[in-house]
Amino acid sequence: MRSYSLIAPAKINLYLEIIGDRPDGYHELAMILQSIGLADQIDVHSISTDSIRVHCNHPQVPTDKSNLAYRAAELMVRQFPEAFAKYGGVEITVNKQIPVAAGLAGGSTNAAAVLVGIDLLWKLGLTQSELEDLGGTLGSDVPFCVAGGTAIATGRGEQLSPLPSLDNIYIVLAKYRSLEVSTAWAYKTYREQFGHSYIRDSDNLAVRANAVHSGAIVKAVVNKDAGEIAQKLHNDLERVVLPAYPQVLQLREVFANQEGVLGTMMSGSGPTVFALFESQQQAEQIKLQVREAIIDEDLELFVTRIITHGIKVVSSV
Ligand SMILES: C[C@](O)(CO)[C@H](O)COP(=O)(O)OP(=O)(O)OC[C@H]1O[C@@H](n2ccc(N)nc2=O)[C@H](O)[C@@H]1O
Ligand SMILES: Nc1ncnc2c1ncn2[C@@H]1O[C@H](COP(=O)(O)OP(=O)(O)OP(=O)(O)O)[C@@H](O)[C@H]1O
Numbered sequence: 001m002r003s004y005s006l007i008a009p010a011k012i013n014l015y016l017e018i019i020g021d022r023p024d025g026y027h028e029l030a031m032i033l034q035s036i037g038l039a040d041q042i043d044v045h046s047i048s049t050d051s052i053r054v055h056c057n058h059p060q061v062p063t064d065k066s067n068l069a070y071r072a073a074e075l076m077v078r079q080f081p082e083a084f085a086k087y088g089g090v091e092i093t094v095n096k097q098i099p100v101a102a103g104l105a106g107g108s109t110n111a112a113a114v115l116v117g118i119d120l121l122w123k124l125g126l127t128q129s130e131l132e133d134l135g136g137t138l139g140s141d142v143p144f145c146v147a148g149g150t151a152i153a154t155g156r157g158e159q160l161s162p163l164p165s166l167d168n169i170y171i172v173l174a175k176y177r178s179l180e181v182s183t184a185w186a187y188k189t190y191r192e193q194f195g196h197s198y199i200r201d202s203d204n205l206a207v208r209a210n211a212v213h214s215g216a217i218v219k220a221v222v223n224k225d226a227g228e229i230a231q232k233l234h235n236d237l238e239r240v241v242l243p244a245y246p247q248v249l250q251l252r253e254v255f256a257n258q259e260g261v262l263g264t265m266m267s268g269s270g271p272t273v274f275a276l277f278e279s280q281q282q283a284e285q286i287k288l289q290v291r292e293a294i295i296d297e298d299l300e301l302f303v304t305r306i307i308t309h310g311i312k313v314v315s316s317v
Helices: 068-079 081-087 106-121 128-136 142-147 183-197 202-214 216-222 226-231 238-244 246-256 280-293
Strands: 003-021 027-047 052-056 089-095 150-155 159-162 170-176 263-266 273-277 299-305 312-316
Touching: 003 106, 003 142, 003 183, 003 202, 003 216, 027 106, 027 170, 027 183, 027 202, 027 216, 052 068, 068 081, 068 089, 068 106, 068 128, 089 106, 106 128, 106 142, 106 312, 128 142, 142 150, 142 159, 170 246, 170 280, 183 238, 216 226, 226 263, 226 273, 238 246, 238 263, 246 263, 246 273, 246 280, 273 280, 280 299
Parallel strands: 052 089
Antiparallel strands: 003 027, 003 312, 027 089, 027 150, 027 299, 150 159, 170 273, 170 299, 263 273
């Protein structure tokens, strides 16, 4: 095969607790990550020149070495020079549907798709765990994007424990098109404001990280109880993003005031806010109501659902 098309789903954070700081500058986390139906399409194919080329339909996404998809291809070239010599370069086309810098892991899922795509193109036969480990060197969210579904993520976010798949939960996502939040800024600001309350003893850190495994939201996920999951949504980064970005706070409040919303939360470092529903019909209805409540052409709204997979190959030629 010379070419693969892959679906690269976005994620939301059902739970994000910052439990400590780390000597490497990152934060120790306890999260529950969830794949959603909103996705980019990534095409990868072999080219005769020994180069990496990236194309993207979104004007704000770079196509040079700063693109995470490019960096994923570069990593594969470094790791597998013989396969690169045998199969040649790679051309990557990103059809971007996931909002950029939104807290939805858009770049991370593109990188995950490129790792999976090149593994197939070059017939490397890497295991999922090997792909996740490679992904972890590119970004904290990349291993989850390789795995997909529903998972507890600890460490920097790269240590995954799968949870039973959720289904039949519908989502409205809301994001102001022109509003972007830097992930590095969100963590740095959290550390400056709340760092004094961190646990610094590594044994206790491990205990806290393990606590999420038996936490209330995990029980709700295991019981597939959408109402209970929605009640237990949590994201520590809201503590810094909501005060700094009143528009995000407003979205949270507008969702919270709509009847039929099971729960609402900011995803990751924001600024996307999501709300959970028991039916697609309810989600579509609330999308209309939010559109009427906030008259602003900058506001993007999407209806999607929770899904059970990560990167998926849709065609090969
Ligand atoms: C906010 C989340 O999306 C929630 O899933 C992730 O924690 C961020 O994942 P990501 O974008 O893949 O993050 P990375 O590319 O690894 O890191 C971006 C920046 O976020 C900060 N960062 C990230 C993850 C982490 N556990 N602690 C951090 O402090 C670091 O400043 C880092 O420079
Ligand atoms: N393939 C890519 N898709 C989107 N953005 C990319 C990509 N590669 C690099 N970027 C850059 O990365 C920045 C963050 O974009 P991205 O959409 O990955 O953020 P995010 O959804 O907040 O990620 P996360 O939830 O993992 O923190 C953007 O400003 C963009 O310029």
